[in-house]
Amino acid sequence: MIKTIYDHYGIKPPQLTDIGKYKGFQYRNILYIVVDLGHLDEEEIYEFHQMSQFLISQGERQVASFMINKNGGLITETDGKKYGICRVPYPIETSALAYGRELASFHQKGKLLPYPMEKSNRIGQWKGLWEKRLEQLEKFWGMKVQEHPNNETDKRFIESFPYYLGMTENAIQYLTDTEIDDLPRTFDTATICHHRFTLSTWKRDSFFKMPTDWVFDHPSRDLAEYVRHLYFKSGIFSEKSLFDFLSEYEKIAPLSSFAWRLLYARLLFPVHYFESVEGYYSSRSEAEKQAYENDIEKIIHGCIQYEQFLGHFYNKMGISTKRHHIPEIEWLQ
Template sequence: MKEILLVNYNVHTTEQVIINGREGFRDHDYFYFIISARNKEMIHLEQAALAYYLSEIGYNHTAVPIPTMGKSWFVEKDHHPYLVLRVPAVQEKIVKSPGTLLAEFHNQTATYSYEPQEISSYGQWKELWIKKLTAYEQKIKQDADSMHNKYYRLLVDVFPYIIGISENAIQYLQESESDKRFHQGDQGVFAFRRYKDHLAQPVIWTDELVYDHPTRDLAEYIRYKLMENDFNEEEILTFITDYQENRALSIFSWRLLYARLVYPIHLYDFVEASFKGEDYERYYIELKRLIKKQAQYEKRLARLFEYLNFDYRKYELPVIKWLNP
């Protein structure tokens, strides 16, 4: 693959590296990563604009797409399109806490003057969640007619539960949209598709960037923590406390956070991945495990505001009653 860099970018690499599981190359000044661009719409130029902005405001470990010598963003090799990402410096040592790191990232990116269109989910959660629910329900019904295996039989049995909890989240989100207790901190920011600890990683990857409400990242980080086997409530309390010391949450944000955690995004992600493969025995085992974990997740979610030391009754925030701690 290094010949792609030499022929199309006049880059002479000196060593091969692997960072975050991605294979790359290094010359004296930069790191380069060659990623598949077969699904070009997933690597949108709006993501490139966000990446360049991050690089400009000090996030030097952002992987930015670079054009070829012929001014093309994509390069072909063996009839396959690729995109080259360049990283000036890999992040090595993190001294700030996860909550502080994320709050500062949101504060800095809130100043971005252009709202993306193609990679933005800001203000669109309800429509996107309804669309996802409908599309998955239709596909599962369609595939189940031809997929006669135990994974699909289990998926068909489980999906009514996914529908039910999804509808609860959508209804809660719809009711939250009429809550006017928001402030400047509710404006759109740069976010990640599924935030875990991306800002503590050596590289910020262009193809993981989106534009959304900041609670997207908060919810996905907390979702991951709630699903851990060795769950520690102090971790999410510290995370939210540190975040709010730098960027306070409005009551509206608290409602969005709760709604997003109710919506079973992690289950949809698993089902989506299974649509793209054929290892149904593994999918069956994993789905059984996820459903078993879901009961534990619900119990922890029921105590979310308690864990986060937030008096939801004082602010008249509703909770979903059937989530029993």
């Protein structure tokens, strides 16, 4: 890899070190990050490049940008694999990153993006994507039922799936009603979002923003996924931490009723369950399988508490559903 970097970019790193989930190196106060691009096509990579260049032009801090190689391209191929190199000013360390304010500012700049996004676009596509994902897992579930397995995790999956199928149908219906009954406002312009925005997306100890994390979508995507992460994974969930995050965000970008409803629909959609089950059955590593198994167990055992969280969500966030004409789901009340 060091030789490839030298041959294609003219930089010779002394060594590659771990930088979060990436490999990279530091050279003259710039951090260079090696990115595996094998799962992305050229158009999508070019869209990421456009997004990062635009955000940098808007003064967005700590955005990583793709380097152009000696052939004038963003992609470098070696040993049948595709790579790119992103560079970012050496990450600042911050112990006081206000995620809500930082995310709102990021979204505000992303809404000004003047280029059409096609490959990375997810706006208006949630319903189709959720239906497709549900259909795939339902087929797999049917196969497992016919196998009559003895494995405990298989049994748990077989028993729990009908419940999460119902939750998914609720989410799809809530989303459909929102798109029919409510109108998008100024806030609801599409922006640069993240595939999954979590506490570790912008690390406090090495704060930079990677274009390969991004999608072009409604801002409520990031808010919902951050809330989901706080609830299930962070170990620091409290109603106060959640309220503070959303309040910080709304100081810069107040949410519309349409946005609150999209956020809620996304929380209803049990992507945490889907990802854990899919991860368990696709993983080849025993350690990973065990981690996914633990996640599945935790999700299933906590389903009543999550129902209660969803049932009181609007009220706890200080949102008057009557004033904003936001429907609530009766069976969750």
